[in-house]
Amino acid sequence: MVAGEAEEMTEGLAFLLARHGAGAQMMLRRALVSSGLTPRHMMTLKHLDTGPVSQQALVDMLEVDPSVLVAVLNDLERDELALRRRDPADRRRHIVEITPAGAAVLRRSDEILAEAEGELFTHLSPAEQLLLRDLLNRINVSPDQFTCTED
Amino acid sequence: MVAGEAEEMTEGLAFLLARHGAGAQMMLRRALVSSGLTPRHMMTLKHLDTGPVSQQALVDMLEVDPSVLVAVLNDLERDELALRRRDPADRRRHIVEITPAGAAVLRRSDEILAEAEGELFTHLSPAEQLLLRDLLNRINVSPDQFTCTED
DNA sequence: TATTGTTATACTCTATAACTATA
């Protein structure tokens, strides 16, 4: 027998955040299965729900590769949750907008997610959830800080 | 011009957590490049640093698939940061332990990570970092809550 | 010549199942 002693190991805060972030992502994915959406499809619909935008604008909002967005929009358009039309003013652009069906799916998914979030944060009071949101919003996510210049 | 109006969109707390968790994971990955480690290699070394364990025990600690652990240990053993030996008491088992070189890499990586974490949480006071840790530890990560039983 | 969107492709990560050697 070798693993008898279970010495405590302090987990770094970044590891903890990454681990529970992945857990939240998995929760979102599972909760949205019944809607036929991935978290990214859902986020895309949420952005479209604020009004029509070009794909380029969506790329910036969602911070995804253009080719990734193409696949997402193909799915949404196939299911008639969103549609693309050419911008008459600049025929290179596609203007994307949500359909009534898409808006309905979005609202239903929002309800499902509210329930799932309730489960996830069931041990946090509303005030603590606000606090968590505030703390998360204040972490430094600038991507160019870790340029690995040490050798 | 279509994307003129930038209406605010409230992001759910689970989405926020997932997004910043992914950011933390990327930060960890980049910070560890100079050590030649992935976050998972690092976590594995951290567990090994508390004493020799079987691969099965490591699988439980790290919550990864056995086949994933095999690849990680192959890397660590190739770089002589860890080693496997048969358990004489049960020759099916491999006892894994960290090498002095592995312990040295771990300590150096810990320093690098401390610096990177400092950057990541630079806008949070030590007390707020403790608070964030506490709040994260209290979110509900039981995986069997989202059985999608609604239709 | 630059920009928008698309396609094809490669790469990483992970999961699954079949296999071995031991018990």
Add this chain to the structure above:
DNA sequence: TATAGTTATAGAGTATAACAATA
């Protein structure tokens, strides 16, 4: 028959680069 570890393979997710259409 069950368990520990390994291997091979397939799938999802993402990134890269070349491309067509338009400006």
